[in-house]
Amino acid sequence: MSLDSASKPARFTFHPLDAYRRKPTQYALLPFRFMRIGPSRFVLVNEVGEFIFLDEGTFGAFAFKALSAEHPAYLDLKAKHFLADDTSSPLLDVLATKYRTKKSFLRGFTKLHLFVVTLRCDHSCHYCQVSRQSEDRAAFDMKPSTARKAVDLMLKTPAEAITMEFQGGEPLLNFELIKFMVEYSEARNQDLSRRIDRVITTNLSKATPDILEYCRGHKIGLSTSLDGPEWLHNANRPRPGNDSYSRVIENIALVRSIVGPGSVDALMTTTRRSLMHVRDIVDEYVARGFRSIFLRSISPYGFAVKTRGKTGYLTDEFLEFYREGLSYILELNCRGIEMTEIYAKILLTKILTPFPASFTDLQSPAGLGIGAVVYNYDGDVYASDEARMLAEMNDKTFRLGNVHDDTYDTIFRSEKLRSIVAASVNESLPGCSDCAYQLYCGADPVFHHATQGDMMGHRPTSEFCRKNMAIINELLRYIDSGDNDVMRIFWGWVYNRRLAEEEAACPVK
Amino acid sequence: MSGEVIRRHTYGDARWSGDAVIGIASLSSHAGDSEHIRVIRASGEPASEKLEGYAALLTDLDLDGHEGLGRVASGLPTIHRAHHVEHINEGDILRLDFKKGFVRSLYRVGSPHNSIFATDRCNSNCLMCSQPPKDVDDSEMVAEHLRLISLIPPTTESLGISGGEPTLLGADLFRIIAACKGHLPLTRLHMLSNGRRFADREYAAGLTQVSHPDLMVGIPLYSDVASHHDFVVQAHGAFDQTMIGFHNLARYGVRIEVRIVVHKQTYERLPGLAEFIYRNLPFVEHIAFMGLEMMGYTKTNLKTLWMDPVDYQDTLERAVSGLALRGMNVSIYNHQLCLLRRRLWRFARKSISDFKNVYLETCQDCTVLEECGGLFKSGEQIHSQHIHALSAADLAKS
Numbered sequence: 001m002s003l004d005s006a007s008k009p010a011r012f013t014f015h016p017l018d019a020y021r022r023k024p025t026q027y028a029l030l031p032f033r034f035m036r037i038g039p040s041r042f043v044l045v046n047e048v049g050e051f052i053f054l055d056e057g058t059f060g061a062f063a064f065k066a067l068s069a070e071h072p073a074y075l076d077l078k079a080k081h082f083l084a085d086d087t088s089s090p091l092l093d094v095l096a097t098k099y100r101t102k103k104s105f106l107r108g109f110t111k112l113h114l115f116v117v118t119l120r121c122d123h124s125c126h127y128c129q130v131s132r133q134s135e136d137r138a139a140f141d142m143k144p145s146t147a148r149k150a151v152d153l154m155l156k157t158p159a160e161a162i163t164m165e166f167q168g169g170e171p172l173l174n175f176e177l178i179k180f181m182v183e184y185s186e187a188r189n190q191d192l193s194r195r196i197d198r199v200i201t202t203n204l205s206k207a208t209p210d211i212l213e214y215c216r217g218h219k220i221g222l223s224t225s226l227d228g229p230e231w232l233h234n235a236n237r238p239r240p241g242n243d244s245y246s247r248v249i250e251n252i253a254l255v256r257s258i259v260g261p262g263s264v265d266a267l268m269t270t271t272r273r274s275l276m277h278v279r280d281i282v283d284e285y286v287a288r289g290f291r292s293i294f295l296r297s298i299s300p301y302g303f304a305v306k307t308r309g310k311t312g313y314l315t316d317e318f319l320e321f322y323r324e325g326l327s328y329i330l331e332l333n334c335r336g337i338e339m340t341e342i343y344a345k346i347l348l349t350k351i352l353t354p355f356p357a358s359f360t361d362l363q364s365p366a367g368l369g370i371g372a373v374v375y376n377y378d379g380d381v382y383a384s385d386e387a388r389m390l391a392e393m394n395d396k397t398f399r400l401g402n403v404h405d406d407t408y409d410t411i412f413r414s415e416k417l418r419s420i421v422a423a424s425v426n427e428s429l430p431g432c433s434d435c436a437y438q439l440y441c442g443a444d445p446v447f448h449h450a451t452q453g454d455m456m457g458h459r460p461t462s463e464f465c466r467k468n469m470a471i472i473n474e475l476l477r478y479i480d481s482g483d484n485d486v487m488r489i490f491w492g493w494v495y496n497r498r499l500a501e502e503e504a505a506c507p508v509k
Numbered sequence: 510m511s512g513e514v515i516r517r518h519t520y521g522d523a524r525w526s527g528d529a530v531i532g533i534a535s536l537s538s539h540a541g542d543s544e545h546i547r548v549i550r551a552s553g554e555p556a557s558e559k560l561e562g563y564a565a566l567l568t569d570l571d572l573d574g575h576e577g578l579g580r581v582a583s584g585l586p587t588i589h590r591a592h593h594v595e596h597i598n599e600g601d602i603l604r605l606d607f608k609k610g611f612v613r614s615l616y617r618v619g620s621p622h623n624s625i626f627a628t629d630r631c632n633s634n635c636l637m638c639s640q641p642p643k644d645v646d647d648s649e650m651v652a653e654h655l656r657l658i659s660l661i662p663p664t665t666e667s668l669g670i671s672g673g674e675p676t677l678l679g680a681d682l683f684r685i686i687a688a689c690k691g692h693l694p695l696t697r698l699h700m701l702s703n704g705r706r707f708a709d710r711e712y713a714a715g716l717t718q719v720s721h722p723d724l725m726v727g728i729p730l731y732s733d734v735a736s737h738h739d740f741v742v743q744a745h746g747a748f749d750q751t752m753i754g755f756h757n758l759a760r761y762g763v764r765i766e767v768r769i770v771v772h773k774q775t776y777e778r779l780p781g782l783a784e785f786i787y788r789n790l791p792f793v794e795h796i797a798f799m800g801l802e803m804m805g806y807t808k809t810n811l812k813t814l815w816m817d818p819v820d821y822q823d824t825l826e827r828a829v830s831g832l833a834l835r836g837m838n839v840s841i842y843n844h845q846l847c848l849l850r851r852r853l854w855r856f857a858r859k860s861i862s863d864f865k866n867v868y869l870e871t872c873q874d875c876t877v878l879e880e881c882g883g884l885f886k887s888g889e890q891i892h893s894q895h896i897h898a899l900s901a902a903d904l905a906k907s
């Protein structure tokens with residue numbers, strides 16, 4: 001392209017718009033996927049995640065190359081790279097950059113490293129997959145020699161920023177080992193200079209001021225479980241004395257006062273009992289001063305399978321629960337009460353922004369081994385936490401090796417991990433390859449292996465597919481409605497922005 | 510605030526036929542050396558002068574009828590009978606052109622709006638260009654720019670590079686920026702460019718190799734569709750080049766601002782353009798939406814361009830709020846507060862260069878006059894019919 005050839009325009013001669021807009025007799029469709037989202041409404045999504053809503057008539061005209069170049073939708077489709085005409089820019093570099101950005105969660109390889117420091121637990125939750133009510137430390141605690149090898153493996157990852165997550169069982173039952181791992185990783189990292197974040201996933205029942213002081217000193221965050229109001233929480237999470245709720249509430253306050261106000265997050269698990277009470281659950285989170293909630297469905301692993309009668313439910317029941325919860329959370333935000341729904345936030349980041357969101361089964365390829373990895377108490381290495389739970393049911397399909405027997409290469413460059421990851425590339429999975437929501441969704445080989453006996457899975461009968469399709473649909477419906485308040489809330493979630501912040505910036509009151 | 514024009518240039522009669530002189534204005538007699546131009550005002554203290562050592566003399570006196578000074582000044586490059594010299598302050602940097610008797614302020618002490626006009630040439634021909642390009646050979650100007658930079662005080666906070674299209678200077682532009690880096694290491698540099706030249710990746714790399722510590726490039730983008738942008742800048746292929754330019758600059762870590770002039774040919778697609786910028790140029794540091802300046806081609810193309818700002822508030826708000834929601838840093842320049850929707854006030858900046866900035870008669874009673882950017886001097890004749898003073902009661906209402 002010659003830049004100088006255009007450098008001498010005839011000054012004071014101005015040409016009309018048509019001189020720059022060649023009449024496209026024919027335009028080309030660029031790659032996109034589409035889905036009907038209403039009786040005569042479609043959503044189109046392209047390869048870099050940009051979307052556009054079109055009425056059936058406009059969509060038909062566009063698809064059959066009969067859309068007039070003067071139609072506003074024509075210009076939108078062109079600007080968003082759904083069609084190319086004579087004057088469409090050959091901005092392949094720009095598209096490549098956008099694609100690279102969307103897939104940039106892959107950079108750095110394995111960032112999240114989970115360590116099961118013990119299987120022992122003081123709770124006996126019905127939905128829990130793995131924990132043991134046992135005093136046998138020798139059988140169910142991770143040994144220091146195993147811990148050391150696990151940390152060594154972790155530090156072989158090329159990731160610049162690493163998260164170490166300690167879990168169990170109840171990890172605070174083996175806090176000495178956590179201290180050892182924290183200090184060992186700190187010492188080893190002096191030369192490596194990685195950024196290492198640390199978090200303990202705990203029910204907090206065994207939290208003490210000493211433990212929390214240590215967490216503050218070493219900048220360790222805490223993540224706990226809160227299933228809802230007292231009656232529901234205690235019913236879901238039995239422990240001797242039936243006091244799980246009062247312990248966790250008391251200790252959340254203790255964590256905030258010792259470690260810091262923003263140092264504790266909570267996760268909830270939806271059980272059959274929860275289904276009718278999503279508002280009460282959200283209210284509980286508001287009352288406890290949390291600004292986010294993750295409406296999580298139950299995983300079909302571990303004891304959850306055995307206790308299906310008590311805990312299980314159909315995906316459609318969960319979706320009803322989720323939709324009502326989301327709507328209630330939006331209502332709260334409109335009233336000025338800030339609350340973020342985390343699953344929606346992850347999906348909205350993927351839908352609304354040019355950036356990726358990293359979440360193991362909402363990305364393609366999935367994060368199995370290449371985004372997150374689990375080091376079990378016995379040194380076994382698994383591709384995900386769910387993979388470890390599956391192993392507790394004697395299915396070790398997703399066991400990648402053991403810290404004592406294997407090396408970084410034989411675990412992370414193994415044929416096994418490659419084949420698992422290959423089964424999670426939804427661009428090529430049957431049922432996903434032509435799905436409009438492919439860019440927003442992900443894949444979950446562990447789930448499909450567990451529920452359908454096949455890592456790739458069968459989409460028409462997949463609960464994973466049913467759930468994600470419905471939730472993405474719901475979010476797109478909100479977006480298409482063009483409700484300014486909802487969009488303000490959604491963008492606030494995406495950018496972790498407080499609702500009040502925007503208005504406060506006005507210089508003239 | 511007065512409506513008086515504060516001139517940045519003046520004419521007089523040359524008593525010299527040599528080359529132009531660039532120097533620092535000296536209003537009293539203490540600083541005579543070759544860097545300084547002695548400025549003598551008729552209204553100032555009576556001149557009993559020694560002028561040895563000065564680079565030149567500028568005065569509004571008539572030296573032909575001024576025996577003493579006329580004699581002292583003989584042999585010195587001089588412009589006398591200047592129409593105005595009151596606007597010149599001690600320390601301003603002036604360029605005296607003896608061929609035309611033309612005096613231009615190249616740098617004004619204390620002004621936040623100083624700019625180097627790198628070239629008069631441009632490879633675009635924008636419908637609303639406020640300083641229409643000239644197809645002249647100005648390759649000589651680079652030496653003058655370097656001279657100017659060497660005279661600018663290193664305490665200067667910010668300096669612009671403008672044109673014309675600065676990148677048409679080719680590698681000489683990098684010499685100018687390198688000179689700024691060397692002589693003005695603490696001065697923020699802001700360059701206005703159409704970005705097209707940076708489609709050449711090597712040229713973009715050349716800019717980064719200067720590694721100026723505080724440089725930002727402001728690049729206009731007028732539509733999310735190529736044809737509409739190309740029409741506004743009156744150049745085929747400009748959109749593609751500018752887009753590639755943005756990405757090349759981003760690749761090398763150059764800080765970028767997007768500038769959008771809002772008028773009848775751009776207002777419709779502003780929301781789409783905002784989304785386009787967010788999706789395709791999320792790395793830009795700032796996005797400025799600007800009002801028309803009634804200068805240059807804008808007057809020529811007034812019918813094509815003019816619309817009352819109150820009539821584009823809807824698309825402007827959707828674009829500005831949309832970008833703000835997306836976490837982008839947005840501003841509105843050259844708009845009067847009384848025309849902007851209240852929700853947009855927080856984005857409005859007082860952006861008009863001090864010497865071009867005026868207010869109307871009706872503005873004098875306005876309660877937010879101090880916060881308002883006012884109008885371009887050139888907007889006194891052509892402006893919105895809706896400009897009005899806001900009372901305290903108006904503010905309480907909205």
